Amino acid sequence: MQTHPFSIVLLGLLLSTPPRASQAPQVPAPTVLDALAKEALGNPRAHTLLTQLCSVAPKRLSGSKGAAAAVEWAQETMLAIGLKNVRKEPCMVPHWERGTVERLTLLNKEGEANTDLSVCALGGSPPTPPGGIEAVVLMVRSFDELTQLGEQARGQAIFFNRPMDPTLSDPFAAYSGAVDQRGGAGVAAFKAGARCAIVRSMTLAYDDNPHTGAMRYEKDACVPTVAISTFDANELEARLALNVSVHVKLELDCRWFADEPSFNVVGEIPGSELPKEIVLVGGHLDAWDLAQGAHDDGAGCVQALEVARLIKALKLQPRRTLRVVLWMNEENGGRGSAAYRDLHREELGLHVFALESDRGGFAPRGFESSSTGSSLDVLARIGEKLGAYGVGFVNHSAHVGADVGPLQALGVPCAGFVPDSARYFDVHHSALDTIASVHPRELELGALCMASMCLSVANLDKPLDRIPLPSGEKPKR
Amino acid sequence: MQTHPFSIVLLGLLLSTPPRASQAPQVPAPTVLDALAKEALGNPRAHTLLTQLCSVAPKRLSGSKGAAAAVEWAQETMLAIGLKNVRKEPCMVPHWERGTVERLTLLNKEGEANTDLSVCALGGSPPTPPGGIEAVVLMVRSFDELTQLGEQARGQAIFFNRPMDPTLSDPFAAYSGAVDQRGGAGVAAFKAGARCAIVRSMTLAYDDNPHTGAMRYEKDACVPTVAISTFDANELEARLALNVSVHVKLELDCRWFADEPSFNVVGEIPGSELPKEIVLVGGHLDAWDLAQGAHDDGAGCVQALEVARLIKALKLQPRRTLRVVLWMNEENGGRGSAAYRDLHREELGLHVFALESDRGGFAPRGFESSSTGSSLDVLARIGEKLGAYGVGFVNHSAHVGADVGPLQALGVPCAGFVPDSARYFDVHHSALDTIASVHPRELELGALCMASMCLSVANLDKPLDRIPLPSGEKPKR
Numbered sequence: 041m042q043t044h045p046f047s048i049v050l051l052g053l054l055l056s057t058p059p060r061a062s063q064a065p066q067v068p069a070p071t072v073l074d075a076l077a078k079e080a081l082g083n084p085r086a087h088t089l090l091t092q093l094c095s096v097a098p099k100r101l102s103g104s105k106g107a108a109a110a111v112e113w114a115q116e117t118m119l120a121i122g123l124k125n126v127r128k129e130p131c132m133v134p135h136w137e138r139g140t141v142e143r144l145t146l147l148n149k150e151g152e153a154n155t156d157l158s159v160c161a162l163g164g165s166p167p168t169p170p171g172g173i174e175a176v177v178l179m180v181r182s183f184d185e186l187t188q189l190g191e192q193a194r195g196q197a198i199f200f201n202r203p204m205d206p207t208l209s210d211p212f213a214a215y216s217g218a219v220d221q222r223g224g225a226g227v228a229a230f231k232a233g234a235r236c237a238i239v240r241s242m243t244l245a246y247d248d249n250p251h252t253g254a255m256r257y258e259k260d261a262c263v264p265t266v267a268i269s270t271f272d273a274n275e276l277e278a279r280l281a282l283n284v285s286v287h288v289k290l291e292l293d294c295r296w297f298a299d300e301p302s303f304n305v306v307g308e309i310p311g312s313e314l315p316k317e318i319v320l321v322g323g324h325l326d327a328w329d330l331a332q333g334a335h336d337d338g339a340g341c342v343q344a345l346e347v348a349r350l351i352k353a354l355k356l357q358p359r360r361t362l363r364v365v366l367w368m369n370e371e372n373g374g375r376g377s378a379a380y381r382d383l384h385r386e387e388l389g390l391h392v393f394a395l396e397s398d399r400g401g402f403a404p405r406g407f408e409s410s411s412t413g414s415s416l417d418v419l420a421r422i423g424e425k426l427g428a429y430g431v432g433f434v435n436h437s438a439h440v441g442a443d444v445g446p447l448q449a450l451g452v453p454c455a456g457f458v459p460d461s462a463r464y465f466d467v468h469h470s471a472l473d474t475i476a477s478v479h480p481r482e483l484e485l486g487a488l489c490m491a492s493m494c495l496s497v498a499n500l501d502k503p504l505d506r507i508p509l510p511s512g513e514k515p516k517r
Numbered sequence: 518m519q520t521h522p523f524s525i526v527l528l529g530l531l532l533s534t535p536p537r538a539s540q541a542p543q544v545p546a547p548t549v550l551d552a553l554a555k556e557a558l559g560n561p562r563a564h565t566l567l568t569q570l571c572s573v574a575p576k577r578l579s580g581s582k583g584a585a586a587a588v589e590w591a592q593e594t595m596l597a598i599g600l601k602n603v604r605k606e607p608c609m610v611p612h613w614e615r616g617t618v619e620r621l622t623l624l625n626k627e628g629e630a631n632t633d634l635s636v637c638a639l640g641g642s643p644p645t646p647p648g649g650i651e652a653v654v655l656m657v658r659s660f661d662e663l664t665q666l667g668e669q670a671r672g673q674a675i676f677f678n679r680p681m682d683p684t685l686s687d688p689f690a691a692y693s694g695a696v697d698q699r700g701g702a703g704v705a706a707f708k709a710g711a712r713c714a715i716v717r718s719m720t721l722a723y724d725d726n727p728h729t730g731a732m733r734y735e736k737d738a739c740v741p742t743v744a745i746s747t748f749d750a751n752e753l754e755a756r757l758a759l760n761v762s763v764h765v766k767l768e769l770d771c772r773w774f775a776d777e778p779s780f781n782v783v784g785e786i787p788g789s790e791l792p793k794e795i796v797l798v799g800g801h802l803d804a805w806d807l808a809q810g811a812h813d814d815g816a817g818c819v820q821a822l823e824v825a826r827l828i829k830a831l832k833l834q835p836r837r838t839l840r841v842v843l844w845m846n847e848e849n850g851g852r853g854s855a856a857y858r859d860l861h862r863e864e865l866g867l868h869v870f871a872l873e874s875d876r877g878g879f880a881p882r883g884f885e886s887s888s889t890g891s892s893l894d895v896l897a898r899i900g901e902k903l904g905a906y907g908v909g910f911v912n913h914s915a916h917v918g919a920d921v922g923p924l925q926a927l928g929v930p931c932a933g934f935v936p937d938s939a940r941y942f943d944v945h946h947s948a949l950d951t952i953a954s955v956h957p958r959e960l961e962l963g964a965l966c967m968a969s970m971c972l973s974v975a976n977l978d979k980p981l982d983r984i985p986l987p988s989g990e991k992p993k994r
Contacts (some may be wrong), residue, residue, distance in 0.1 A: 077684060077686045081685075081686075082682075082683055158979065206558045206559055206958075207554060207555045207558045207559040209558075209905035209906055210905065244958065270904050403939050427909075428686035429686055430882075430937075432904075432910075433909075459881050460907075460937065460960045462880050462956060462962065463958075466956075479939060479940055479943075481683075481721065481939045482939045483938065
């Protein structure tokens, strides 16, 4: 198109009830948001930080040397930004390694190797025995179908091939509707007497990239399990449709090691008036090992750091303490977020808000919050100011993020940043999740919206309502 | 991130006044939108069509063989989709060709060639004389600065280096704030007595790609003009900051030819009840010649075609006629849209709505409309149903698109589809505007939203209010 000046007007958010006067949001004055935006968009640093992280620790699955390097980088970066109380907080993490062999081969009638398929071990898979496993492929779409196979499944390779449903408007809903296969294939196939499992990759893309991710591991009770690219899943399905027996050979030398010591990394901008009250912002440092984890969740880490940097750059001091937390081990254990909860249990009542970014570094769409009622209204009013930067909603959701989950369960009002998700599962947990797939401006717009949200909540007169506890228990304050 | 089911709730749109009962929107019943979405997302065709267009007519500037091939492809595609009254409507178009030489060379002190910079001729530039032009570079940020140079400018190369402002929330506003340089550099430099002009590329990206686009051409009254990549613009600026004289040599063999006959391409789904009343949807077939014009505006063309295909696939017949119009010559003349207006002047009163897509094939954000008041409310209510697919606003704007502009000026209610714009100017008018930069799902989501908008308006009981004419003139109905 040509030169047609136009302006995006702030969109209105439907607020069912106006906020009570006592909870009127203390959003930054327009000049503060303007200043944040000017710094973020005129002097963006999130993508530069992400480039550093992806370079220093391109592979950083929990327990790896890369994860240790990421911890050191995070600590140094927090110090460079000028955060206070920078520290590493210990946690023990699981340690699984992919090894060097992951091969699924189609065998011809003579049992000779024919074609290698595009696969990767699922995270946590046991290895195959030396020499690999040979089996006949049986395709199922669900665990029920596996059960119906009965004795037929014994000794075979079970191929879980239910796709993510592309007709759902929300790719995360499509993911949720299919990912049970990734989590449960190994154990279910073991119970059925099968020798190995093959799971269709969790993606809406049709390409040659297998996507890894966590599977449930039970010692001596799950079989070696791989993800297969969607191209090869379709290819395999087409072969099976010919009603011929498809023989495969699987070789994996991935393995488990003893738990390793690791760390969450924490730093702060102390609050000016209520320094004991905490607004937390974070992402997770660990990432799957097929690429750089640039979107998942390097993006969330650098956005959390950039929130702090923007506030420092403007020489602002929020009323409450802003705490940046970069968690370890979100991907295959959640040990970091559990350790944070346990170490800080006594001060969780002073955590007034916890915001997580863990859905990729794409253009902002909105926020989800565990809050309801007038507290949700307060957040919605803050979000409304961010319409020009892409925020279109602040919705309630019962689950807003894995790493803030343990805090939410103990009453902390939590939120998750929601970027556009059309491209997310193309790269998620695959070799495509590299720095090249993250757009600098989209990433920075997210950091800007998160900064405004955190600063606004840190400056509220009255904190958000606590989240009701299922048990009725109240954490100490 | 891991497996956390969540759902995006439809966002509310702030409606200042509820629609009048008589104008209650006749949006498709939920089952119709659901069916459209199921077809669009389960059996998407927009990206396949775009791949065809980019393959059949990878370069299709007005007057070129590629443009003629695009016209034939469009006609065949409309017939294949099952449209009626498919035809080519003639228009004469300008014909400019880039030629084979476009070189800007830094010269060393001895006047020898040193470094070639990344440049491209602006569309419409005259060629240099044989042997090229040698001149000293003078940098300005505005036409005022050029005027202030006075006699100093005579015989020199004027370097217009005012960047798009990245701190503006809307990249289109940043574009509008800089693109005067591209349009006016050649004529202004001529008036100042300069020998050639160099314009910083219109993009927020820092890379090595020059971005072309239309410049104002006046015979014998403008100088040869090139766009320079932002990397090389910064490099040139840094050299000039050393206060040394920078000599360059410019060679261009682009040229103008006589106007050529060309066509808009038109096809229809006749309306069931009011076949003379028309809902128009379109994009422009021509594109700049550095790449495939995949976003600008192949995306808009295939989205308009996909709107019709989706409606046909569901065997729906709208009350009013849906007319797909693929305009020629948006980029450097607007002759196609003027010809459409002139040929259809007698039936413009029967054009109840015209929707244009010409801002790239990115994920949907909303719509802009020339309508106001209760008619804008009607459109907003339709948009509200599309929240799950990314539509967050239906805003009023005085200018919604170049190709619907001539219709809007004669009273037709018009709208422009607004996708996300963070990445648009990275590729716009450059060698990066290829099929690889268009995401299939993002493109299809736009087509889906456009289909729902067009179908809803085509089925309204009462048409939208006409746009008031500045002259008070009323087109015949």
